[in-house]
Amino acid sequence: IEQRIAELNKLLHEYGHAYYVLDQPIVADSVYDQLLHELIALEEANPSLIYPDSPTQRVGGAVVEGFKKVTHDFPMLSLSNAFNEADLREFDRKVRQAIGDHFSYVCELKIDGLAISLKYENGVFVQGATRGDGVVGEDITTNLKTIRAIPLRLKEPITIEVRGEAYMPKKSFEALNAQRADNGEELFANPRNAAAGSLRQLDPKIAASRQLSTFIYAIGGDGEVYGIDGHAEMLDYLEELGFPSNKERQRCSTIEEVLAFIDKWTENRSNLAYEIDGIVIKVDRYAQQDELGYTAKSPRWAIAYKFPA
Numbered sequence: 001i002e003q004r005i006a007e008l009n010k011l012l013h014e015y016g017h018a019y020y021v022l023d024q025p026i027v028a029d030s031v032y033d034q035l036l037h038e039l040i041a042l043e044e045a046n047p048s049l050i051y052p053d054s055p056t057q058r059v060g061g062a063v064v065e066g067f068k069k070v071t072h073d074f075p076m077l078s079l080s081n082a083f084n085e086a087d088l089r090e091f092d093r094k095v096r097q098a099i100g101d102h103f104s105y106v107c108e109l110k111i112d113g114l115a116i117s118l119k120y121e122n123g124v125f126v127q128g129a130t131r132g133d134g135v136v137g138e139d140i141t142t143n144l145k146t147i148r149a150i151p152l153r154l155k156e157p158i159t160i161e162v163r164g165e166a167y168m169p170k171k172s173f174e175a176l177n178a179q180r181a182d183n184g185e186e187l188f189a190n191p192r193n194a195a196a197g198s199l200r201q202l203d204p205k206i207a208a209s210r211q212l213s214t215f216i217y218a219i220g221g222d223g224e225v226y227g228i229d230g231h232a233e234m235l236d237y238l239e240e241l242g243f244p245s246n247k248e249r250q251r252c253s254t255i256e257e258v259l260a261f262i263d264k265w266t267e268n269r270s271n272l273a274y275e276i277d278g279i280v281i282k283v284d285r286y287a288q289q290d291e292l293g294y295t296a297k298s299p300r301w302a303i304a305y306k307f308p309a
């Protein structure tokens, strides 16, 4: 029995990662479901053999009375905004004034969801929180556990805090609103509101039914601690650990390349499976980010270009 339970945990972890994190299923849903039901049955008969990170534990949480407050170990940043080419060129001018011309940007899609922080101790997911005011957020661990793209255990037993965007894919949003229309319920205005509403549910079973996902885009604290000296490299490392990160990121050497990336996604964003509200541009290397530093509330080494509303 122990051996079969261990094998099922391993298989379901691998299949789940491929499907929910890499978006590259390796078995049919029916196979996954069949194995999951076998594990549920074995765990019911042998509760002492339930692994804490078993996929059956994702929707285990009881209904909570409310969400307790959490002070982030590392404050969650906010990005300054750019609305047009002139803003972007001004940002680029300031960067070059501070660190010269030998650097590259990393451009990423700005997912239209809500910011979350995930804490792992020795590789195990222990706490998840909303951004709140950047310093104090709300503990929504039980709801975040229901997001299959969030690994319950990392590939390495490390202690790390990561930040990302929780979001509702367009298809899930359309299905949810169709169902609400049938039930005569009020519709959600957009996927962002639907995602926020889902993660504020006191009953994790409701959050689990909303098919949310996430992309991880940063860590809390100092990347050099992990022997990594740039953001692009950090995103690759986070993927190796088992986190989902958005693959549409691109290194750009000049603001012209950044503008081209923005044009490309201004055109193509309707083809994405999720909504984006802009493009985030970051200076890649940590040493150069440190040189640029921060204003009172946001980094000088990054900017968020917002699409026209």
Ligand SMILES: COc1nc2nc(N)nc(N)c2nc1C
Binding pocket: 076, 077, 078, 079, 108, 109, 110, 111, 165, 217, 218, 280, 302
């Ligand atoms: C470094 O800080 C940040 N990085 C980000 N990256 C992406 N892709 N999207 C965001 N919304 C985002 N937000 C912040 C505060």
